[in-house]
Amino acid sequence: MSFAPNLPLIRLLVVKDWQLFQKQLAAYVLAGIIALALLGLAKPWAFHLGATLLLVVLVAAACFAISTSLLVERKEQTLAFVMSLPVTPLDFTLAKLAGNLLTFGVPYLVLLGGTAMVILGTPIPDGFVVFAVLVFGHVLLAYGLSLAVAMRVESEGWNTFVMIASMVLVNPFIMVIGQIDAIAGPARTDAITWSAPALAILAAQILLFALAIAWTAWSLGRRPAFY
Amino acid sequence: MIPAFAVQSLSKRYPHFALEDVSLSLQPGTVMGLVGANGAGKTTLLRLLSGLAAPDAGTVEVLGHRLPEAQADARREVGLASEDMRLYRGRSLDWHIDLVRQIFPSWDDDYAATLVRRFDLKPQQTLGGYSHGQRVKALLLLCLARRPKLLLLDEPTTGLDPVARLEVLEALADVLRDERRSVLFSSHNTADVEQLADRIAFLHAGRLVADADKESFLDQWRRVLCLGAAPPTLAAWPEVAAVRSAGSQVEVRVRAWREDLSDRLAAAGLRVERVDPMSLEEIFVTAVRTGGAA
Amino acid sequence: MYQQIVDQITARVMAGDWAPGQALPSIRELAAGSGVSVITVKRAYEELERAGLIATRQGKGSFVADRPDQARQLLEAGLDRALDEVVTQAARLGLDRQQLHRRLDEHLDAAPSSNPSEGSQS
Numbered sequence: 001m002s003f004a005p006n007l008p009l010i011r012l013l014v015v016k017d018w019q020l021f022q023k024q025l026a027a028y029v030l031a032g033i034i035a036l037a038l039l040g041l042a043k044p045w046a047f048h049l050g051a052t053l054l055l056v057v058l059v060a061a062a063c064f065a066i067s068t069s070l071l072v073e074r075k076e077q078t079l080a081f082v083m084s085l086p087v088t089p090l091d092f093t094l095a096k097l098a099g100n101l102l103t104f105g106v107p108y109l110v111l112l113g114g115t116a117m118v119i120l121g122t123p124i125p126d127g128f129v130v131f132a133v134l135v136f137g138h139v140l141l142a143y144g145l146s147l148a149v150a151m152r153v154e155s156e157g158w159n160t161f162v163m164i165a166s167m168v169l170v171n172p173f174i175m176v177i178g179q180i181d182a183i184a185g186p187a188r189t190d191a192i193t194w195s196a197p198a199l200a201i202l203a204a205q206i207l208l209f210a211l212a213i214a215w216t217a218w219s220l221g222r223r224p225a226f227y
Numbered sequence: 228m229i230p231a232f233a234v235q236s237l238s239k240r241y242p243h244f245a246l247e248d249v250s251l252s253l254q255p256g257t258v259m260g261l262v263g264a265n266g267a268g269k270t271t272l273l274r275l276l277s278g279l280a281a282p283d284a285g286t287v288e289v290l291g292h293r294l295p296e297a298q299a300d301a302r303r304e305v306g307l308a309s310e311d312m313r314l315y316r317g318r319s320l321d322w323h324i325d326l327v328r329q330i331f332p333s334w335d336d337d338y339a340a341t342l343v344r345r346f347d348l349k350p351q352q353t354l355g356g357y358s359h360g361q362r363v364k365a366l367l368l369l370c371l372a373r374r375p376k377l378l379l380l381d382e383p384t385t386g387l388d389p390v391a392r393l394e395v396l397e398a399l400a401d402v403l404r405d406e407r408r409s410v411l412f413s414s415h416n417t418a419d420v421e422q423l424a425d426r427i428a429f430l431h432a433g434r435l436v437a438d439a440d441k442e443s444f445l446d447q448w449r450r451v452l453c454l455g456a457a458p459p460t461l462a463a464w465p466e467v468a469a470v471r472s473a474g475s476q477v478e479v480r481v482r483a484w485r486e487d488l489s490d491r492l493a494a495a496g497l498r499v500e501r502v503d504p505m506s507l508e509e510i511f512v513t514a515v516r517t518g519g520a521a
Numbered sequence: 522m523y524q525q526i527v528d529q530i531t532a533r534v535m536a537g538d539w540a541p542g543q544a545l546p547s548i549r550e551l552a553a554g555s556g557v558s559v560i561t562v563k564r565a566y567e568e569l570e571r572a573g574l575i576a577t578r579q580g581k582g583s584f585v586a587d588r589p590d591q592a593r594q595l596l597e598a599g600l601d602r603a604l605d606e607v608v609t610q611a612a613r614l615g616l617d618r619q620q621l622h623r624r625l626d627e628h629l630d631a632a633p634s635s636n637p638s639e640g641s642q643s
Contacts, residue, residue, distance in 0.1 A: 086303040
C-alpha cells in the first residue's frame with residue numbers, strides 16, 4: 001500500500017465536486033448577502049430577521065455540501081463510478097474531505113467576513129463580533145461532526161439525525177453564551193473583548209472540528225480497500 | 228506472459244455470504260464469461276478483481292499488480308463497469324468524457340467519437356434525459372475509449388433492448404481484435420456468454436464449480452433421449468446430472484458425455500433415440516438445480 | 522455454435538466467394554467481425570482443416586485448400602447426417618421404404634428448383 005496521495009487526481013475529484021455544487025453555492029451566497037443587508041439596517045426587526053436568515057443559509061449550505069458530495073453520491077450510485085477510477089481509499093477520503101471543506105468553506109468564509117464587516121461598519125456594537133464568531137464556530141463544529149459521520153455511516157436516517165441535531169443545537173448554544181456575562185456583556189459595547197470563556201469556547205470548537213476531520217482522514221484513509 | 232488476472236485460494240466472507248477458495252486465471256486475449264445464479268458471488272469476485280474489496284484469504288493479481296495494495300495502478304489499466312454504477316444525472320456525456328480523459332492517459336479521442344456515433348448518443352444532453360440503454364452505453368463508452376487491457380463488466384447487457392444489446396456485443400467483439408486485451412464479464416444472459424466467451428467460469432453458492440474453455444465445456448454436456456424404463460440407479464451415475472421420465476420417454480442430461488455411454492444405457496434397458504448438445508442456458512439451469520455440480 | 526461458422530465458410534467456398542489458395546481472415550479478425558468468440562472460430566477452423574477444406578501454414582495463417590472438392594464432401598457429410606435423421610423419424614412414424622420415397626418426391630416437387638441436377642453449381 002502506497003501512502004502517497006495522488007494529488008492531481010484528488011484535485012480533479014475536488015473540482016468535480018465543486019462543479020456539482022456550483023449553482024447552489026451561488027444561490028447560498030446570494031441569500032447570505034441579503035441576510036447581511038438586513039443585518040446592516042441595524043433595526044431590531046431587521047436584525048432578528050437577518051440573523052435568522054443568515055443562520056438558515058449557513059445550516060443549509062453545510063447540509064447541502066455534505067448531502068451532494070456524500071449522501072446523494074451513495075444513493076444515486078455515482079459513488080461506484082468514482083471508485084472505478086484509479087483512486088485509493090486514501091485519495092478518495094482526502095478528495096472528499098477537501099472537496100467538502102472547499103464547497104462549504106467558501107460560502108462560510110464569505111459570510112463570516114461579511115458578518116464581521118457589517119457589524120464593524122454599522123451602528124451594531126462592535127463587541128458583538130465575538131458573539132457572532134462563536135455562533136459561526138458552533139456551525140463549523142456541527143458541520144465537522146456531520147461530515148465525519150456522513151463519511152463513515154451509510155444510513156441516511158442517522159446522517160439526517162446528526163446533521164439536524166447538531167445544527168439545531170445552535171439555539172441552546174446562543175442562549176447559553178447569552179447567559180455568560182463575560183461574553184454577553186462586552187457584546188453590547190463597541191470594544192472587542194476576547195474574554196477567557198469566549199477564547200476557551202472558540203478553541204474547543206476549532207480543536208474538536210480539527211479532530212473530527214483528522215480522525216476521519218486517518219481512519220478511513222488507511223483502509224486497504226473500500227469494502 | 229503476465230496473465231490478465233490470477234487469483235489463488237481466494238476467500239471473502241460477509242455476514243450472509245462467503246466466497247470460498249476460488250482459484251482462477253485468465254490469459255491475455257481471452258474473453259471469460261462468468262455465470263452463476265443471483266448471490267453466487269459474481270459481484271464479490273469482480274469487486275476483489277478490481278481491488279475495491281480486500282480478500283480475507285488468498286491472493287489477487289491483476290495485470291501483474293498485487294491487489295488491493297496496487298489497486299490504483301491496476302485500475303489505470305482496467306475498465307470497470309457494473310450494473311449498479313451510475314453517471315451524474317445533471318451532467319452531460321461530454322462532461323464525463325472530459326473528467327475521464329484527464330485521468331487516463333490512454334484515452335483515445337477518435338475511438339470515443341466513433342463510439343458516440345455507433346451508440347447513437349447525444350454528448351451534450353444531460354444523463355438524466357438518457358434512457359437506461361443509453362446510460363449503459365455511455366458507461367461502456369467511458370470504459371472502452373480508454374482502451375483498457377482488461378475489461379471487468381458486471382452484467383453489461385442486462386435491461387438492454389435487442390438493438391442496444393447488439394451494439395454493446397459488437398463493441399465488445401471489437402476488443403478482441405487486439406490479442407493483448409482481455410475481458411471478464413458476468414451475465415444472466417447465457418446466450419451472450421455462449422456467443423462471446425472463450426472461457427466459462429461457473430460460480431455456485433460462493434464456489435467455483437467449473438472453469439473450462441467454452442467449447443470443451445459445452446462438449447461435455449448432452450441431452451440423451453431414450454425409450455424404455457429408467458433404472459432407479461440412473462440418477463446416481465456420476466456422469467448423469469438429471470433424469471426426467473415422461474411415459475416411456477426418458478430424458479437424461481449428461482454432464483460428462485462419452486461415446487460408450489450409449490452402450491451402457493442400452494445395457495441398462497434404455498434405447499437411445501437421439502443425442503443432442505445442450506445450450507449453455509440448459510446446462511446452467513440443470514447445474515444450478517442439481518446443486519451446482521458442473 | 523462453431524458449426525454455424527463451419528457451414529458459413531463451407532458455403533462461401535462452394536459458392537466460389539473464396540477461391541482455392543486464398544487466405545482466410547485470421548481467427549481474431551473473423552471472431553471480431555462476426556461477434557463470436559475466438560475459441561469458437563478456432564474450433565471451426567480445426568474442424569475445416571480436419572475435413573481438408575482449409576490448410577494452415579505455420580506463421581502464415583489459414584488458406585482455402587487447393588482441392589475444393591473437399592467442400593463438396595463436407596456438404597455431403599451434412600446431407601448424410603440429415604438423411605439419417607429423416608430415416609430415424611420415418612421409422613418412428615412406421616413409414617415403409619415406399620412411403621418414405623413418396624414423401625421425399627413430394628418435397629422435391631414442392632421445392633422451387635426441383636431438379637437436384639440443376640441445383641449443383643460445380
